[in-house]
Amino acid sequence: MISYAYVPMSFKTIIATVFFLTMITGICACIFVGxxxxxxxQILLLSCTSIIAAMLCLYASVIPAERAKSNIPAISLWFAQQPVIFPLLAWFAIAVFLVMVIAEEYTRRRSTITVSSIKESLDQLETGLCFSYPNGMLMLTNHRMNKLSHAIFGIPLQNANLFWDALVSRQPVDGVVRIASGEHPEFCLPDGSIRTFHREELDGILQITAADTTQQHHLMEELQIKHRDLEEMNARIRRYGDKVDEYVIARERLETRINLHSFLGHALLMTRHHLQYKSGDTQKIIDIWQRNIDVLRLEAEPQQETDSISSLKNAAAAIGMQVHVSDRIPANAPIRKLIASTGAEMLTNAVRHAGAKQLCIDTEETDAEYIIRYTNDGTAPDTPIAEGGGLSTARRKIEAAGGRMEIQSAPRFMLTIIFEKGGMMGV
Structure with a gap:
């Protein structure tokens, strides 16, 4: 087996360096862990460290042998002639022992609550903490509170009472905005975060906390904005409520005027038909005019039949016209009423402008829509139809109910109403 004396110089240097580092580790373990x-x-650590130190000294004294052999102690020369494997095995055993001792100490510190572990835990908190005696002398602070003191006032935290007085009344540095004073001082920091401070006494110990209340402030701002929106909405609802009665009265008056216009138009058509063709019951025509006069005098209400489609057919028959209605017309009463009111306008226009004798109302139902078409057998218009009072009124009613109206002039007149199923309002 090769001895230390015949090991190359580079390996001798490595061995000496490893022994030196192991000796330093052993000394530290004796001081801080033993x-x-x-x-x-503790005795084992001292013994192992001493052995490593002795081997280091013996090996180190042999390194300059080539330059001054006479100065080398005899024991060093003897040790250098021994197989190098034995000191290395001893070093390995000592190194393993040191690693085990250090690992055991690390595990013990991790599992044992100590002053340092408490301090480390407090330093990990996002909340700033400061504990002090009643005279303000610091007992314990964490890193977060120290950073806040520097961020808000630009000075380190040295006395808890002075720090609290500064939180209550002192002007912060530029970039920091004071939000509140008093018992709960609040500051907005340059990074946009908001800190709320609180002080209380716990068994003779003063505690100052600095909580991050950024999210709470944002939520409060959102609630305030929503509260203002609700107040504005309530104001609009109150204004609307104040005008509801006026709106209802105005709408009833408009409906009365529209119905009256329709009844007067119907009476005029009946009178015209009677004068031209000498047909119809004269007394019935006189009664209709008398009732219209009573309505104008506000002595009666416009007379309406229960079934709007039947009313349309009766009105057409009174002026010598026929109304053909599709069998697929919806049974819904409001829809039938809207179809009939539009049909009454089509009836009047067909007689006055086209000389028609028949009005056809065809209804088509698809999966998504109701389609109602109005046609007549009168003369086709020469020019595009311009919407007047009657057609404009019909369009407003249809669009208010969620439908749309289309007018076709060529090759013959046709008015189309389209309602989407589920999209009808007020119908």
């Missing part, structure tokens, strides 16, 4: 591991391990 007392906490018990007397037995």
């Amino acid at each position: 007392k906490k591991q018990g007397r037995c391990k």
Whole structure:
């Protein structure tokens, strides 16, 4: 087996360096770990460190042998002639022992609550903490509170009472905005975060906390905005409520005027038909005019039949016209009423402008829509139809109910109403 004396110089240097580092580790373990591991391990640590130190000294004294052999102690020369494997095995055993001792101490510190572990835990908190005696002398602070003191006032935290007085009344540095004073001082920091401070006494110990209330402030701002929106909405609802009665009265008056216009138009058509063709019941025509006069005098209400489609057919028959209605017309009463009111306008226009004798109302139902078409057998218009009072009124009613109206002039007149199923309003 090769001895240390015949090992190359580079390996000798490596061995000496490893022994030196192991000796330093052993010394540190003796100082910082030995007392906490018990007397037995403390003695073992001292012994192992001494052995490593002795081997280091013996090997180091042999390195300059080529230059001054006469100055080398005899024991060093003897040690250098021994197989190098034995000191290396001893070093390996000592190194393993040191690693085990250090690992055991690390595990013990991780599982044992100590002053340093408490301090480390407090330093990990996002909340700033400061504990002090009643005179303001600091007992314990974490890193977060120290950073806040620097960020808000630009000075370190040295006295808790002075720090609290500064939180209550002192002007912060530029970039920091004071939000509140008093018992709960609040500050907005340059990064946009908001800190709320609170002080209380716990068994003679003063505690100052600095909580991050950024999210709470944002939520409060959102609630205030929503509250303002609700107040504006309530104001609009109150204004609307104040005008509801006026709106209802105005709408009833408009409906009365529209119905009256329709009844007067119907009476005029009946009178015209009677004068031209000498047909119809004269007394019935006189009664209709008398009732219209009573309505104008506000002595009666416009007379309406229960079925709007039947009313349309009766009105057409009174002026010598026929109304053909599709069998597929919806049974819904409001829809039938809207179809009939539009049909009454089509009836009047067909007689006055086209000389028609028949009005056809055809209804088509698809999966998504109701389609109602109005046609007549009168003369086709020469020019595009311009919407007047009657057609404009019909369009407003249809669009208010969620439908749309289309007018076709060529090759013959046709008015189309389209309602989407589920999209009808007020119908």
